[in-house]
Amino acid sequence: MSACSSQTATVRALVISQHDAVRRQLVAYLARSPGLSVTGEPYAAETIRTVNPRVLVLDLSRIERSELAEAITAASQVGARLIALASIREPGEEHAVTDAGGIYRLKAVGADGLAETVLAAAERPPVHVPV
Numbered sequence: 543m544s545a546c547s548s549q550t551a552t553v554r555a556l557v558i559s560q561h562d563a564v565r566r567q568l569v570a571y572l573a574r575s576p577g578l579s580v581t582g583e584p585y586a587a588e589t590i591r592t593v594n595p596r597v598l599v600l601d602l603s604r605i606e607r608s609e610l611a612e613a614i615t616a617a618s619q620v621g622a623r624l625i626a627l628a629s630i631r632e633p634g635e636e637h638a639v640t641d642a643g644g645i646y647r648l649k650a651v652g653a654d655g656l657a658e659t660v661l662a663a664a665e666r667p668p669v670h671v672p673v
Contacts, residue, residue, distance in 0.1 A: 552577055552578075552579075553577055553578050553579065553596050553597060553660065553661060553664045554578075554579045554581075554593070554594070554595045554596045554597075555572060555578050555579065555580045555581075555595055555596065555597045555598075555599060555660050556580075556581055556582070556583065556589070556590065556593045556595035556597070556598050556599065556622075557569050557572065557580060557581070557582040557583075557599045557601070558582075558583060558584070558585050558589070558590070558598065558599070558600045558601065558613070559582065559584070559585070559600075559601035559603075559604075560584055560585055560601070560603065560604035560605060561601065561603060561604065562584075564601055564603075565582040565583075565584070565601070566582065567653075568582065568599060568601070568653070568656075569581070569582035571653045571656065571657070572599070572656065572657055572660060574657070575657035575660075575661070577657075577661050578657060578660060578661070581593060581595075585600075585604075585605050585609060585613070587609070587612040587613060587615070587616040588616075590613060590616035590617055590620065590622065591616050591619060591620055594620045594622075595620070595622050596622060596623065596664050597622060597623045597624075597625065597660050597663050597664050598613070598617045598622045598623070598624050598625070599625045599627065599656075599660065600613055600624060600625070600626045600627065601627050601649075602626050602627060602628045602629075602632070602635055603628070603629050607634065607635070607638075610626075610635060610638055610639075611638065614638065614639070614642045614644070614669060614671060615671050617642075617644075617668070617669045618642070618668065618669050618670050618671045621668040622668055622669065623643075623644070623645075623663040623664060623666050623667075623668055623669060624639060624642065624643075624644030624645065624663075624669045625644065625645045625647065625659060625660060625663055626639040626644055626645070626646050626647070627647055627648075627649050628646065628647070628648055628649065629648070629649050629650075630648070631648060641672045642669040642670055642671065642672055643666070643667060643668070643669045643670055644669050645659065645663055647659070
């Protein structure tokens with residue numbers, strides 16, 4: 543499932559979620575921002591490399607820890623910035639994301655400010671695979 547905002551958008555964002563409804567809602571919400579071009583797909587590390595987003599918004603529900611590591615590696619390979627969204631705080635996942643330079647947010651805070659967070663993340667250094 544893919545969606546895109548206007549052609550004048552400047553920041554390419556990719557929403558990855560195994561939940562179709564969550565993915566569609568996040569894409570629809572973010573696509574309203576004139577500064578974003580947004581697509582959404584189920585998890586696949588290769589999708590991250592193919593789409594080559596400036597910002598990767600990754601829903602952590604229904605992905606394994608190994609898939610999170612793959613997503614961080616793929617984001618690093620394409621120079622993407624990472625925003626990871628979690629339903630509950632999981633310290634191991636949080637450390638993996640923040641140690642790579644990504645942003646970790648709980649979904650409970652809602653979508654308010656998410657577009658601004660994505661735009662601000664685009665200005666941050668890309669994620670890196672910790673050594």
